Amino acid sequence: MLIIGTKIFFWGSEATAEMMRCGTCGTLAHFIQKTGMRFLVFFFIIPTIPLSGKMHVLECPQCKTRYARK
Numbered sequence: 001m002l003i004i005g006t007k008i009f010f011w012g013s014e015a016t017a018e019m020m021r022c023g024t025c026g027t028l029a030h031f032i033q034k035t036g037m038r039f040l041v042f043f044f045i046i047p048t049i050p051l052s053g054k055m056h057v058l059e060c061p062q063c064k065t066r067y068a069r070k
């Protein structure tokens with residue numbers, strides 16, 4: 001039975017200062033900035049060990065597509 005896996009958790013809900021156009025749905029809107037980290041999880045629910053540094057993504061408020069921020 002596989003009880004260990006990895007999962008990326010995201011948090012944060014700050015709106016971007018500038019309007020951006022979504023490449024997926026074409027919406028022009030203030031995207032939502034989120035911070036995420038990949039964790040090693042047991043039973044798929046309990047985050048234990050962070051496996052990566054923080055990553056920043058921008059999420060489209062319309063279709064929820066996430067874009068990595070450089």
Ligand SMILES: [Zn+2]
Binds near residue numbers: 024025062063
């Ligand atoms: Zn979109």
